[in-house]
Amino acid sequence: MNLRYADPAEWWLEISPEAETASWKVSQAQASRLRQGSYFLNDLCLRVFLPWFRNEYAPSASIWPDRGSLNNLWEFVNGVGVRLGRKRLVLLPTEDLDCRELEAPQEWVDIPSLAGDYYLGVQLNLEESWLRVWGYTTHEALKEQAEYDEEARSYCLGGAGLSRDLTAFWGACQFCPDASTQASLTALPSLTGAAAVGLIEKLSQANIGFPREVVSFERWGPLMARADWRRQLYKNRLDSLERAVAGGVExxxxxxxxxxxxxxxxxxxxxxxxxxxxxxxxxxxxxxxxxxxxxxxxxxxxxxxxxxxxxxxxxxxxxxxxxxxxxxxxxxxxxxxxxxxxxxxxxxxxxxxxxxxxxxxxxxxxxxxxxxxxxxxxxxxxxxxxxxxxxxxxxxxx
Amino acid sequence: MKFESDCFSGWVMDPELKRSMEVHMARLGETESGETFWSLYWHAHWRQKGVSIARRHLSAYLQEACYWAAQKAVRVLKHTQYRVSDCFQLASVELDRILAGYDPTRGASLKSYARMAYPSIIRDILRQRQEADICTGWTLLRRVGKKRLVESLGHTGLNRAEISQYRLAWECYKALYGGGTGPRRQQGPALGEWEDMAALYNQERLRLSEPGPALTGRRLEQLLCQCIVWVREYTYPPVSSLNRPRGSQDDGELQDELADPQRPGLLAALIEQEESAQRGEQQAELSQVIVCAIQELGAERGELLRLYYQAGLTQAEIAQTIGVKQYTVSRRLSRSREALIGALVKWTQEKLHIQVTPALVRSMSESLEEWLSIYYGAPE
Structure with a gap:
């Protein structure tokens, strides 16, 4: 761990070899092949950050929405949810060297049941075994100031709305726990049970690499909004991908x-x-x-x-x-x-x-x-x- | 700014900027206004229309802050690779980041914001460059980040469809090859893995508006190798080439697009300037609060702060000096800052009876940073 460039306003954490091994094992068991790398980063982020955060700052912090939901979500999208009192934090782990902007997938911003209050940028350096929390922003700032990337379907924020001062973040959590952090949320278009079943069927096909990019967010959002549909899609995809590999469909x-x-x-x-x-x-x-x-x-x-x-x-x-x-x-x-x-x-x-x-x-x-x-x-x-x-x-x- | 044997040697007057200032001063009917007024004036115009002459004024105005930051970076980080003029160049390029990050409503002047922001930006750039230098190409490709990748590709002149294709190839690379840990990730994929990536790419490209040709594993490898070269060239160019202007910048003519300046906005800024005189008193009291809070931290933490802000050691060096782990230094410094902010917030709530908002906490934290530098008298 080399803190030559570290700033006291950032939070630096060590990643133990045990944590890495454990996360890698889990990602191999739980994620499809294409998502293993991403699952690994998210699981490692949760595994390292949450105990540390509870120990250093907030003993009552907990996983959000719940471990099972995160499991399913990581098959499709990046993002680790942590509940802190009445506020929801969304950690966005990445290995990217460049921390000029924070990228939040649309799922965590526009789906009312998944929308967060604070979004924290987390950079992992696996070669040197550290993790740093380098910046944060609010849901409000994301909606007002971020650029929307249509191809990746994410909100990207640089500039004044993104702060690199975690001291200020903790200060805000401590002293302004009820401050307004969320922009108003609009309800998603509704999706009937039958339509959801059809959509899940379609997106479970093994020949679709990145399901979230196949349908518009108007349909994807409502599907991801419900825990049972998420779970079903996750299960189906893993099943069909397994079958494709085992059956060796040439x-x-x-x-x-x-x-x-x-x-x-x-x-x-x-x-x-x-x-x-x-x-x-x-x-x-x-x-x-x-x-x-x-x-x-x-x-x-x-x-x-x-x-x-x-x-x-x-x-x-x-x-x-x-x-x-x-x-x-x-x-x-x-x-x-x-x-x-x-x-x-x-x-x-x-x-x-x-x-x-x-x-x-x-x-x-x-x-x-x-x-x-x-x-x-x-x-x-x-x-x-x-x-x-x-x-x-x-x-x-x- | 002129450099001579890596030291500041004098100012070069930019005649165009001088003329521009004269024009605008005449138009506004202002003959004397403080630097605060003008910095806000040009910043407002820059924000509004990205007007190039505004940017040039601001660039000139902030050069001094940039220089001091570069000088400090070299001194503190003891770089053998980068000299002061190199750091100055690296930081100057990021002017837009400073301008975008400045919020006049937070109360600090543009200059003092820049004085705080430049060192942190330089540090970030140097950190990245160091990490990038030791990355193999394949690791770099995995860690480059979407924004940098797309900028690098755009810079080489690829059109939108091609950029989308490269980007998809990159996503397939990351999906199939990036995961996990271990030395394997540095070597580069084996042929079988390239074949798999190509298969995924060929399948997924049909979703693009312009799918382009199918690729073999070998071809995909070639294309991504080329990506790595482009990314290194664009993102981490050798410093000497930074002298060439990047991106499109108007040059030459004075921009006469500036209509009436936003009078009300600037008026508010001027009024703030007035109020800051009153704030001077409160500032003295604030200082006292911080000093007390530092004392309450105890001798050990106080010493850490001194080593960081006064002696200007990096956290790595502090760890070595006092014989603890680097991680511990980081924790203690962060906790100290948080405690100081806590003291400030309590004082604000008790004495000023104003509501503490996240934005206020944020600007307090920024000011605290500046205050600590001044208090510990870091040599400049």
């Missing part, structure tokens, strides 16, 4: 766009990575001849009768004139084998587990393939390769 549309690698490799990359599994002649021939738009291969292993059997899955995507995508799936033996294992099944299933197409290998097939299967972009299906009791499956979205 986004086929990406194969057209980028050098997306994932578990499926281009044939060149496949050769490069596993040279011992050089292509069999059949695979090479087909790869050369078909002229399809995108081909990828994947090596899978299944438990055979006597020993594990490896096979190479080849998938070809063709973009058709009518906008549909043609999908062809083949199974080839690996190097050193001439034939695909017998009684190997290859099938395509719909998302409702309905079998769409399948084929079974015979005794001496060089390779097996399913008929070309055309579908619209957005279609989801499951591929299954079975041998005896064992099978491999993967989900795809075109």
């Amino acid at each position: 986004p086929l549309h990406r194969w057209f766009e980028t050098d997306w690698i994932g578990g499926w490799r281009t044939i060149e990359a496949f050769l490069g990575a596993e040279p011992q599994l050089a292509l069999t002649s059949s695979l090479r021939g087909i790869a050369a001849a078909s002229g399809a738009n995108e081909q990828r291969v994947k090596l899978i292993e299944l438990k055979g009768e006597a020993e594990p059997e490896s096979v190479v899955l080849l998938m070809e995507l063709t973009s058709e004139d009518d906008g549909r995508v043609g999908v062809r799936v083949q199974v080839h033996p690996p190097k050193g084998r001439r034939h695909v294992p017998a009684q190997l099944t290859l099938g395509i299933y719909s998302t409702t587990d309905e079998l769409l197409q399948s084929i079974r290998s015979r005794e001496q097939d060089d390779y097996i393939q399913l008929p070309l299967f055309r579908c619209l972009p957005g279609t989801k299906f499951q591929l299954k390769v079975g041998l005896g009791e064992d099978y491999f499956s993967e989900n795809f979205a075109v």
Whole structure:
């Protein structure tokens, strides 16, 4: 901790290694992947600041609204609530070096149930293990003087309304506990239960990275205003994101766009990575001849009768004139084998587990393939390769 | 202001500003007015329309405060890297921050506000630069802050759509790579992580008004590397290049946009100036209150205050001098200040019977800072 530049008007706190570890653990358990970093900062801020604040200044200070609500909110937005008597503090933690302005997300300003009285800027320096409270402002000042950032949906305040003097903040809390700090709050547009359910359904999709930026604040605000809806959205998002990761939904549309690698490799990359599994002649021939738009291969292993059997899955995507995508799936033996294992099944299933197409290998097939299967972009299906009791499956979205 | 071997060597008169003052004085029919009047006059005009000639007057007026602050910073912080003229340049650039932060209704004059604000701004800038210097590029990118990033991008001439795209890429970087702790964060993402970020970016960019092309992991890495370069160049440029004017500034012509000055507002300011004479008496009593309060803090705390305000040591140095942790020094100094404010507030409530508002507490705290500097006779 280097207080070379410290000013007595700021509050400097140490961050213990235990606190960091604890917060990191919690953030991994509670937050989705994209929000882990942010959750970590907020949890660490709460973990370090509140006990210290109770000890140094206000023994009766408490979490606001409540730990569960903060848990849900941190999945979407920054901000730590602390209740101090009749006043609500909103701490805004960041790692930013630059403390020229205080950025308060709209949720904490315009949603009446979440609007605060004082907003405190908190800078964390994890490399040097300290945290400093460097400035504060009021709800009133935010509404009157801050600039609204439309992309980030936050109020940003620099200038005279933002004070860097925490002594003055504490003085105000101590001697003017009833001073007017909030601008008048306007009620949010109402959202019916049915509409909320629909909105939650929509925003739970795994392919939405930042849900709060998808709908306007007129709809997002009312959704976030209620604890039960927040909780529901939080739960749903975490569930669907987990499913997406576990189910390994391979986004086929990406194969057209980028050098997306994932578990499926281009044939060149496949050769490069596993040279011992050089292509069999059949695979090479087909790869050369078909002229399809995108081909990828994947090596899978299944438990055979006597020993594990490896096979190479080849998938070809063709973009058709009518906008549909043609999908062809083949199974080839690996190097050193001439034939695909017998009684190997290859099938395509719909998302409702309905079998769409399948084929079974015979005794001496060089390779097996399913008929070309055309579908619209957005279609989801499951591929299954079975041998005896064992099978491999993967989900795809075109 | 002229510098010679890093010392103040003389004032250079700006002929345009001189002419401008003469014009305005003639227009107002004022031949003598204190500096208080004129500082408020130009500040009101600056605030109202951001008029450039007002800014230039104010800049010239505050140069002295800026210089003293720069000098003090170098002396106290014992920088080997930055000289007085460097700090002066760094601080001068932040003039707008000072002007924006000044509130005439709080009672302090612009000059005394600037005298308090400049040191704190210089300290903040130096702190940032030090932290930025030791950051690797990837850490810097994570910690740069949205406002700086957008300014840096704007400065390179990117259009709005491009800035939005870069900003989204930056958000994806922070979301997927910034979290947690440990040395891993300094090295930079691995290819697999770049691929993930690119996938997220490609998915999310469809929400932008102009999505732009899809990116591969490698391409995204290149773009963000470029961002880091731009951020360093713009945000923490080598000090010598600060001599070049930044942003758009009118130059040359006198701005004759100034219509009638806001008479009532200025009148109120003048009246305040009158009242301040009465305040002089109260100030003497106030001083006494503070002195007593300091004594009540005890010898130890009093010594800390002396070391900070009189000897001008940094908190780090104080910790070393008296052999406690830096954190403890910070706590004790903060608590001392708070106790002093407490004494002032009590006195105000008992003697002046005026209602204590947060704004009043704030201006008290500012004045306390100035008072402590003067009381401890920090050498200037």
